[in-house]
Amino acid sequence: MKWKNSFYSFVLLTALPGVACLAQVPADSTAADSALLKQIEQQMQTTTQPAAQPQQGRSTLSFNPDIGVIGDFQGSYISKGNRNFNAYLNETEVSLQAAVDPYIRADFFLSFARDPETGKYGVEVEEGYLTTLSLPAKLQLKVGKFREAVGRINPTHPHALPFIDLPNAYVNYFGDEGLNDEGVSLSWLVPNKKFYQELVFQATSGQSESPSFFRGDNNRFIYLGHLKNFFTLSDNSTLELGLTGLTGPNDSSRTTSIASADLTYKWKPVQMNTYKSITWQSEFYYGHANLLDNFSINSIGLYSFLQYQLAKRWFLTGRYDYAQRPYDKTIVEQAYSLTAGWYATEFSKIELEGKTTDNNIESRFYQAWLRWIFVIGAHGAHQY
Amino acid sequence: MKHKLMVLLITCVNILSVAHAGTIKVVTTTTDLKSITELVGGNKVSASSIATGYQNPHFVDPKPSYIIGLSNADMFVTVGLDLEIGWSPQLLSSSRNTKIQKGAPGYVDASAGVGLLQVPSSANRAEGDIHIYGNPHYWLDPLNGKVIARNIANGLERVDPSNKSTYEANLQAFYKKIDDKMREWQSKMAAFKGTKIIAYHNEWVYFETRFGLNIVDFMEPKPGIPPSPSQLVKVIKEIKANNIKVIISSPYFTTSSSDVVAKQTGVKELTMATSVGGFESVKNYFDLFDYDINQLTATLK
Numbered sequence: 001m002k003w004k005n006s007f008y009s010f011v012l013l014t015a016l017p018g019v020a021c022l023a024q025v026p027a028d029s030t031a032a033d034s035a036l037l038k039q040i041e042q043q044m045q046t047t048t049q050p051a052a053q054p055q056q057g058r059s060t061l062s063f064n065p066d067i068g069v070i071g072d073f074q075g076s077y078i079s080k081g082n083r084n085f086n087a088y089l090n091e092t093e094v095s096l097q098a099a100v101d102p103y104i105r106a107d108f109f110l111s112f113a114r115d116p117e118t119g120k121y122g123v124e125v126e127e128g129y130l131t132t133l134s135l136p137a138k139l140q141l142k143v144g145k146f147r148e149a150v151g152r153i154n155p156t157h158p159h160a161l162p163f164i165d166l167p168n169a170y171v172n173y174f175g176d177e178g179l180n181d182e183g184v185s186l187s188w189l190v191p192n193k194k195f196y197q198e199l200v201f202q203a204t205s206g207q208s209e210s211p212s213f214f215r216g217d218n219n220r221f222i223y224l225g226h227l228k229n230f231f232t233l234s235d236n237s238t239l240e241l242g243l244t245g246l247t248g249p250n251d252s253s254r255t256t257s258i259a260s261a262d263l264t265y266k267w268k269p270v271q272m273n274t275y276k277s278i279t280w281q282s283e284f285y286y287g288h289a290n291l292l293d294n295f296s297i298n299s300i301g302l303y304s305f306l307q308y309q310l311a312k313r314w315f316l317t318g319r320y321d322y323a324q325r326p327y328d329k330t331i332v333e334q335a336y337s338l339t340a341g342w343y344a345t346e347f348s349k350i351e352l353e354g355k356t357t358d359n360n361i362e363s364r365f366y367q368a369w370l371r372w373i374f375v376i377g378a379h380g381a382h383q384y
Numbered sequence: 385m386k387h388k389l390m391v392l393l394i395t396c397v398n399i400l401s402v403a404h405a406g407t408i409k410v411v412t413t414t415t416d417l418k419s420i421t422e423l424v425g426g427n428k429v430s431a432s433s434i435a436t437g438y439q440n441p442h443f444v445d446p447k448p449s450y451i452i453g454l455s456n457a458d459m460f461v462t463v464g465l466d467l468e469i470g471w472s473p474q475l476l477s478s479s480r481n482t483k484i485q486k487g488a489p490g491y492v493d494a495s496a497g498v499g500l501l502q503v504p505s506s507a508n509r510a511e512g513d514i515h516i517y518g519n520p521h522y523w524l525d526p527l528n529g530k531v532i533a534r535n536i537a538n539g540l541e542r543v544d545p546s547n548k549s550t551y552e553a554n555l556q557a558f559y560k561k562i563d564d565k566m567r568e569w570q571s572k573m574a575a576f577k578g579t580k581i582i583a584y585h586n587e588w589v590y591f592e593t594r595f596g597l598n599i600v601d602f603m604e605p606k607p608g609i610p611p612s613p614s615q616l617v618k619v620i621k622e623i624k625a626n627n628i629k630v631i632i633s634s635p636y637f638t639t640s641s642s643d644v645v646a647k648q649t650g651v652k653e654l655t656m657a658t659s660v661g662g663f664e665s666v667k668n669y670f671d672l673f674d675y676d677i678n679q680l681t682a683t684l685k
Contacts (some may be wrong), residue, residue: 100488105477127645134482138455189455189480196448230448235436238447268445269440271636312610312638345608346470376509384446 024222032224065098065106066378069228072371079366088114091370093126093157097378104130109157126157126180145208149200149226150244151262151283161341162279162307163316163339164353164369169301169323173212173258174192179246181208196230200252212258212287212326214251222248226285238384240264254290256326266384279307287326299324315341333359347375353354408544411453411484412461414441415660416523416531417494421461424537424554428547435473437661438635442608444512446471446598449677454479457490458543461536467520483543492539494532498522501589508532512606524658525590526569526673533558545549547551565670569595569677576684578631580626582619582651584633584642587658591676600626603633603641611641623649634658 047336060357070093076086099105111126129206131143147155166176183204190197202224206215213222224246231239239262247257261284267379268277282304290296305319344350355367403437406550410431412418418433419603419679425431425661432453435444441463449566454460456473462472476485483490500518500586507516522528524608541548565679578598587612601622622628630652 102485129438131477131478133477134478140478140480187449189478193452195412196452198448199681230446232447232449238449240448270436272638273445274440274636275638331596345509345513 016316025221028115028186055124063098067097067137068095068375069093070095070159070378071374074164075361075370077368080362093193094157099133100130103134104132106130112225117361138191139221140187142185142187145180145182148181148202148204148224149185150174150179150193150246151242151260151266152225152281153283154178159373161339162315163305163319164351164371165337165355165367167283167303167319168321168335168357169303169332170283172301172323172326173285175210177209179210183221195232196228198228200224200226200228212256212289213248215378216249216253218249220249220357222246236269237265237267250289253289256289258285258287260285274314275309281305291327297327297329299326299329317341329362331359333357347379362382390566405499405625408458409456410461411457413472416672417461417463417536419660420529420533420558421536423558423669424533424551425540426550426554428544428550429540435470437657437659437666439634440634441659442469442470444468444471446474450475451478454484457481457484459490459492459539460484461492461494461539463523464493465517465520466515467502471516487543490539492535494535495522496522496535498528498531501593502546512604513608519586519589521587521658522590524588525594526566528590528595529669530559543637561670565673569673572681576678576681578615579684580622580628582628582631584631584637587634592675600628603631603645616641616645620645620648621623623651630654630680632656632680635662646685652683654679656680
C-alpha cells in the first residue's frame with residue numbers, strides 16, 4: 001500500500017515536468033535513488049494499470065491561450081499645419097484566444113498605443129468577450145467589449161483593412177477607434193438553405209467614446225440590429241448585402257439614429273485565389289441626430305473602394321469618400337485615395353497610401369502614409 | 385395509459401423521422417476526405433467538401449455560405465495538423481453546431497495515428513510556412529488512406545452505431561482495394577526508384593517516401609515563399625548537374641517560374657493532382673494515384 005502511494009507520487013512528480021525530467025532523474029540521483037527507480041520500474045512492468053504511463057509529448061501541451069502580437073508602424077505626411085511629417089508605432093495589439101470550457105470561448109485584444117494628446121503610451125482593452133458555442137436554435141451570444149456589427153469596416157481590426165486611414169464618413173459617425181462598446185450581442189443563423197443569412201441584435205452601454213453616442217446619467221443604451229445576406233453567385237464570385245440600424249442617446253441627452261447599408265462584391269477564382277482577386281465594397285450611412293426640441297440634423301456619408309490584386313503579393317486599392325458632417329451638414333468632405341500594398345507573407349505587409357481631401361471650409365490638402373504590419377505568434381483568421 | 389401512448393407515439397415519430405432523414409450528413413474540409421467518407425459510408429452517408437480538388441487547401445476563403453452546410457452536419461472531417469488553420473476553426477465556431485465541435489463525437493481528425501514526416505524540432509517562421517505538427521500532406525501516401533478511412537469509420541460508428549457492420553464491411557473492402565492497387569502502383573513506380581525530381585511546393589514528401597522518389601529541391605525557396613531569381617538559378621544548376629527530367633507542381637500554382645527553368649534546361653513540367661477533383665478524370669481516392677502515377681511514369685520514361 002505504501003509502495004503504491006509512493007509510486008503514484010512518483011508518477012505525479014515526473015508527469016508534471018514531463019518526459020525530459022524523467023530522463024534526467026537517473027543521471028543526477030544517488031545509488032539509493034537508482035535502486036528505488038529500479039524497483040519502481042519493476043513494479044511498473046508488473047502493474048496492470050496502463051493509465052499510469054506518462055504520455056509522450058505531454059510536456060509540450062499547455063492550457064495557455066493562442067497568443068499573437070501585431071505591430072503597426074507608420075510614417076505619415078500632411079500638407080497643412082506646421083508638423084508635416086511623423087513616424088510612430090501606431091499600435092501594438094496583443095491577442096489572447098482560447099476555449100474557456102465546452103460551452104464558451106474567449107477572445108481578448110489588448111492595444112498598446114501612444115495617446116495623441118499626451119504622447120504617453122497606454123493600454124486599453126480593444127476587445128474582450130466571450131462567445132457561446134452551444135446555444136440551441138442556431139443562436140450565438142457574445143458578451144463583453146466588442147467592435148459592433150455596423151457594416152463591414154467596423155467589425156474589422158484596422159490592420160486588416162486594405163487602406164491605412166479610415167473613410168471620412170465612417171470617422172465622422174463612429175470616430176477613429178470605431179464603435180466599440182460594452183454589452184451583449186445575440187446572433188441568429190437564419191435557417192435559410194438558399195443563401196447565408198445572419199441576424200444580429202446588440203445592446204451596449206454606450207460608455208465607449210464615439211462622436212454619435214454619449215452615455216448620460218440615465219439608463220439609456222445603444223441598440224443595434226444587423227442583417228447580413230451572403231450570396232454565392234458562382235464558384236468564383238460572391239455578393240454580400242448588409243443592413244444595419246442603430247439608435248442611442250447623444251450628448252444632448254436626445255437620440256441619434258443611424259441606418260447603413262453595405263454591399264460587397266468579390267471575385268476570387270477558386271483555383272488561383274492566392275494570385276488574383278477583385279473586391280468592390282461600399283457602405284452608405286444615413287444619420288438622424290435630434291439635438292434640440294424640433295431641431296434635428298439628417299446627414300449622409302458613403303465610401304466605395306475597389307481593390308485589385310495584381311499578383312500574388314501586390315494589391316492596389318482606390319477609394320472615394322463623401323461625407324456630410326453629422327452635426328453640421330453644410331460642411332461636405334470629398335476625398336480620393338490610392339493604396340498600394342505588398343503582402344510579403346500572411347504575417348507581414350507594407351502599404352503606401354496617398355489621399356487628397358476637399359471640403360468647403362478650407363483649401364484642398366494632401367496626406368500620405370506608409371505602414372508596416374508585422375505579426376508574431378498565433379494569428380486568427382480574418383472575415384471573408 | 386393515455387400518457388404512455390403519447391410517449392410511445394412521439395418516440396415512434398422520432399425514430400421514423402430519423403430513419404426518414406436517412407443519411408448521415410458529413411462535411412469534410414477536402415475532397416480526398418469526402419471520397420474516403422463516401423467509400424466507407426456507402427449509401428448511409430451524404431458527404432460534401434468545402435475545398436475543391438484544384439485549390440490550395442492552405443488558403444481556402446472562409447465564405448459564410450460554407451456555414452450553412454456545417455450548421456446542419458452530423459459529422460465533420462478535417463485533415464488536421466494545422467493545414468486548415470487559416471479557415472476551418474472560424475467556420476466551425478460560426479456553425480453553432482455542437483455535434484461537430486472539436487471533442488464532440490462528430491468531429492473527426494483524419495490525421496490521428498498517421499506516422500508523420502518532417503515534424504520540426506523548432507517552430508520558427510523564418511523557415512517559411514512550416515507546420516508545427518509535421519507535414520500535413522499525408523493523404524498522398526495511399527497507405528495513410530487506410531488510417532484516414534479507419535478514423536472516418538470510427539467517427540461514423542460514433543454518430544451512427546446502428547450501421548456499424550456496414551461501415552466495418554466497407555472499411556475492409558477499402559483496405560483490400562488499397563492493398564490490391566498498391567501492388568499495381570508499386571510495380572509501375574519500381575523502375576523509377578531513386579529518380580531525382582524537383583517539386584514546386586513541399587507537399588509530396590509522403591508520395592516521395594512511399595514510391596521511392598528523390599525530391600532534391602523546390603521551386604519555392606522556403607515553403608509558401610514564391611520562387612526568387614536566386615532560387616531559380618540554384619534549381620537550374622541542380623537540374624543540369626543531376627540530369628533531372630521533371631518539375632512537379634499542383635493545379636493552384638502558376639507555371640511562370642517553372643517555364644523559365646524549362647526554357648533554360650529542357651526539363652519537363654508536370655502538374656499532378658494533389659487531391660480528388662484536381663482534374664476532371666480524378667473522381668475518387670484511387671483515381672488520384674492512378675492519375676499521378678500514370679502521368680509521372682509517362683513523363684519520366
